[in-house]
Amino acid sequence: xxxxxxxxxxxxxxxxxxxxxxxxxxxxxxxxxxxxxxxxxxxxxxxxxxxxxxxxxxxxxxxxxxxxxxxxxxxxxxxxxxxxxxxxxxxxxxxxxxxxxxxxxxxxxxxxxxxxxxxxxxxxxxxxxxxxxxxxxxxxxxxxxxxxxxxxxxxxxxxxxxxxxxxxxxxxxxxxxxxxxxxxxxxxxxxxxxxxxxxxxxxxxxxxxxxxxxxxxxxxxxxxxxxxxxxxxxxxxxxxxxxxxxxxxxxxxxxxxxxxxxxxxxxxxxxxxxxxxxxxxxxxxxxxxxxxxxxxxxxxxxxxxxxxxxxxxxxxxxxxxxxxxxxxxxxxxxxxxxxxxxxxx
Amino acid sequence: xxxxxxxxxxxxxxxxxxxxxxxxxxxxxxxxxxxxxxxxxxxxxxxxxxxxxxxxxxxxxxxxxxxxxxxxxxxxxxxxxxxxxxxxxxxxxxxxxxxxxxxxxxxxxxxxxxxxxxxxxxxxxxxxxxxxxxxxxxxxxxxxxxxxxxxxxxxxxxxxxxxxxxxxxxxxxxxxxxxxxxxxxxxxxxxxxxxxxxxxxxxxxxxxxxxxxxxxxxxxxxxxxxxxxxxxxxxxxxxxxxxxxxxxxxxxxxxxxxxxxxxxxxxxxxxxxxxxxxxxxxxxxxxxxxxxxxxxxxxxxxxxxxxxxxxxxxxxxxxxxxxxxxxxxxxxxxxxxxxxxxxxx
DNA sequence: TATTAGCACTCTCATGTGAGGAGTGCTAAT
DNA sequence: ATTAGCACTCCTCACATGAGAGTGCTAATA
Numbered sequence: 001x002x003x004x005x006x007x008x009x010x011x012x013x014x015x016x017x018x019x020x021x022x023x024x025x026x027x028x029x030x031x032x033x034x035x036x037x038x039x040x041x042x043x044x045x046x047x048x049x050x051x052x053x054x055x056x057x058x059x060x061x062x063x064x065x066x067x068x069x070x071x072x073x074x075x076x077x078x079x080x081x082x083x084x085x086x087x088x089x090x091x092x093x094x095x096x097x098x099x100x101x102x103x104x105x106x107x108x109x110x111x112x113x114x115x116x117x118x119x120x121x122x123x124x125x126x127x128x129x130x131x132x133x134x135x136x137x138x139x140x141x142x143x144x145x146x147x148x149x150x151x152x153x154x155x156x157x158x159x160x161x162x163x164x165x166x167x168x169x170x171x172x173x174x175x176x177x178x179x180x181x182x183x184x185x186x187x188x189x190x191x192x193x194x195x196x197x198x199x200x201x202x203x204x205x206x207x208x209x210x211x212x213x214x215x216x217x218x219x220x221x222x223x224x225x226x227x228x229x230x231x232x233x234x235x236x237x238x239x240x241x242x243x244x245x246x247x248x249x250x251x252x253x254x255x256x257x258x259x260x261x262x263x264x265x266x267x268x269x270x271x272x273x274x275x276x277x278x279x280x281x282x283x284x285x286x287x288x289x290x291x292x293x294x295x296x297x298x299x300x301x302x303x304x305x306x307x308x309x310x311x312x313x314x315x316x317x318x319x320x321x322x323x324x325x326x327x328x329x330x331x332x333x334x335x336x337x338x339x340x341x342x343x344x345x
Numbered sequence: 346x347x348x349x350x351x352x353x354x355x356x357x358x359x360x361x362x363x364x365x366x367x368x369x370x371x372x373x374x375x376x377x378x379x380x381x382x383x384x385x386x387x388x389x390x391x392x393x394x395x396x397x398x399x400x401x402x403x404x405x406x407x408x409x410x411x412x413x414x415x416x417x418x419x420x421x422x423x424x425x426x427x428x429x430x431x432x433x434x435x436x437x438x439x440x441x442x443x444x445x446x447x448x449x450x451x452x453x454x455x456x457x458x459x460x461x462x463x464x465x466x467x468x469x470x471x472x473x474x475x476x477x478x479x480x481x482x483x484x485x486x487x488x489x490x491x492x493x494x495x496x497x498x499x500x501x502x503x504x505x506x507x508x509x510x511x512x513x514x515x516x517x518x519x520x521x522x523x524x525x526x527x528x529x530x531x532x533x534x535x536x537x538x539x540x541x542x543x544x545x546x547x548x549x550x551x552x553x554x555x556x557x558x559x560x561x562x563x564x565x566x567x568x569x570x571x572x573x574x575x576x577x578x579x580x581x582x583x584x585x586x587x588x589x590x591x592x593x594x595x596x597x598x599x600x601x602x603x604x605x606x607x608x609x610x611x612x613x614x615x616x617x618x619x620x621x622x623x624x625x626x627x628x629x630x631x632x633x634x635x636x637x638x639x640x641x642x643x644x645x646x647x648x649x650x651x652x653x654x655x656x657x658x659x660x661x662x663x664x665x666x667x668x669x670x671x672x673x674x675x676x677x678x679x680x681x682x683x684x685x686x687x688x689x690x
Numbered sequence: 691t692a693t694t695a696g697c698a699c700t701c702t703c704a705t706g707t708g709a710g711g712a713g714t715g716c717t718a719a720t
Numbered sequence: 721a722t723t724a725g726c727a728c729t730c731c732t733c734a735c736a737t738g739a740g741a742g743t744g745c746t747a748a749t750a
Contacts, residue, residue: 027742029742030743047744051744061742064700064743064744065699065741065744066701237607254596255585261584261585372712374712375713389722390722392714393722411730412712412714
């Protein structure tokens with residue numbers, strides 16, 4: 001991202017604050033930093049440095065006369081510049097491996113297990129999304145007005161499969177608008193694979209970002225969702241475990257989190273961004289486009305099937321997160337999954 | 346259950362307390378009862394009646410000088426003796442009906458939708474369990490010690506299907522014990538359908554209830570679980586919605602609930618009892634064998650597939666629940682589902 | 691010039707107190 | 721059998737108070 005670089009001493013202090021805060025979510029004071037990480041500077045000096053870091057946007061104070069807390073920017077800096085240690089998750093690898101080897105588990109079960117494994121190792125939420133209908137070719141798509149505020153999306157593919165999906169008509173599109181969208185899609189995209197269409201739609205959406213509430217743009221969103229949801233399942237596990245973390249002692253926050261989990265639409269939105277890039281992605285707090293998730297961090301990676309990225313696994317947790325561990329974990333898991341699918345699991 | 350009958354006046358007071366408490370979870374005082382439900386008695390008289398009801402175990406006081414709160418026994422009495430009104434859920438019926446009619450939804454999606462529907466109508470948790478492998482015939486079953494504290498259960502059926510399932514070895518059975526159990530099951534049950542075996546195991550378990558921590562008994566539990574979990578999926582939805590209820594403003598309670606939801610084992614235990622009987626079942630608070638669910642009520646019903654009960658749908662919510670509505674709702678839903686399957690959905 | 695000691699200041703949080711209110715149980719009157 | 725009256729209990733909430741932690745600033749120090 002932005003290539004801001006701190007001098008060594010500031011970085012050290014920043015690191016100390018982050019580490020301390022990750023260990024224990026209390027605002028970190030200057031005295032504490034000097035003692036715990038024995039700097040050969042006095043608290044006063046540290047205070048000055050911390051004040052500078054605050055000016056730069058790396059730290060913030062919950063209130064005057066409290067210690068400092070890392071900002072999203074701090075975590076980002078941490079992830080980009082400081083993390084290096086790679087943990088070894090061979091054990092995880094083996095467990096998963098055995099699981100698929102030893103029986104005829106279907107993919108859903110496998111992904112569910114993956115999600116549970118990720119969650120139980122990390123103590124955060126495990127996430128796994130099954131592959132969408134990537135490869136199939138669109139023959140016809142139709143949006144049919146349905147009961148109340150819902151739309152039935154009917155998709156015909158070249159495999160002769162008819163699939164349908166009921167989605168909420170949150171944009172309140174009327175029948176003629178719907179049929180206009182159907183026509184547009186059929187004209188434009190017939191004969192392309194779902195994947196190609198999705199990518200193209202994403203492209204168009206990006207280009208027209210400015211006109212956010214433009215009708216066309218919003219209906220493209222709709223299509224994208226229709227194409228994605230169709231066929232892919234989302235597994236999120238480990239809520240009760242995560243609630244034990246001290247930052248979730250706030251009821252309202254818990255409600256928001258559980259809403260997020262149930263809101264598949266939000267997850268889809270997120271996944272869509274992920275699919276474009278390779279490797280482990282880290283999305284910290286407000287970097288997340290989904291408003292419900294701005295107090296969480298998401299670490300995800302795609303896994304490949306038949307050589308192309310097809311689904312996503314990852315972890316959702318608090319921003320105050322042991323990033324180095326979790327990144328290694330997600331990375332290992334996605335590699336293993338890819339490997340399993342290569343061997344024709 | 347117990348055929349205790351209250352005189353009309355007491356019953357009326359009890360009903361008033363329950364109704365008031367269901368509407369609003371504050372302890373109900375004598376004055377409030379007289380006013381709101383205009384009895385032609387004074388608060389003092391009501392107080393006497395309430396004191397009697399407390400002696401009988403129908404009401405309880407959070408503390409001296411608070412109003413009264415219904416006990417589980419009160420809800421039970423309410424459900425058995427007072428409820429009569431049947432609400433009409435034709436609308437629900439229609440929605441569900443259209444859903445399965447209009448497309449090639451698989452059963453999992455349908456059950457997921459059912460669960461969501463139940464939850465969104467009731468504002469509580471929706472529950473749906475897919476059919477187990479009722480009809481298939483056991484050819485061979487094997488328990489294999491697995492990593493750490495886990496056991497792999499491998500089941501071969503006459504359809505030539507191999508299925509396996511990893512379960513936790515919570516009873517800490519050692520390999521020789523496991524193989525003893527395998528042998529027992531193979532000898533005893535080879536050639537029977539899974540359903541028959543499950544029923545028989547349930548029978549044995551009931552008979553030996555006294556010896557609860559008897560090894561044999563506990564391993565039978567294990568088998569039963571292995572046979573159930575295999576193939577059936579559990580859908581529970583609507584947590585975030587339910588958290589809006591005032592009784593869930595307690596963090597610890599929320600944690601317990603979310604643990605319950607994730608604990609499929611507990612649900613299975615519960616389902617097993619349900620499968621034996623027909624019609625809507627109401628399990629109130631401490632009546633629930635699952636300890637995690639003693640502060641909740643469960644309203645469930647089986648649905649039939651090919652004429653025999655195969656899966657379960659229902660609602661999980663607080664004890665303070667609008668039982669009459671919810672019972673009608675679950676009843677309708679299960680009938681509809683049964684009908685759908687009859688028509689070969 | 692960079693660092694540090696000292697100090698006044700701010701804000702939170704835990705604790706205690708006391709008024710107000712709701713509801714009870716009991717007794718005596720109806 | 722019912723009810724009015726009343727003393728009593730217990731909870732809740734608002735408010736004050738003090739301790740504690742941490743800051744920013746200034747002036748002294750190396």
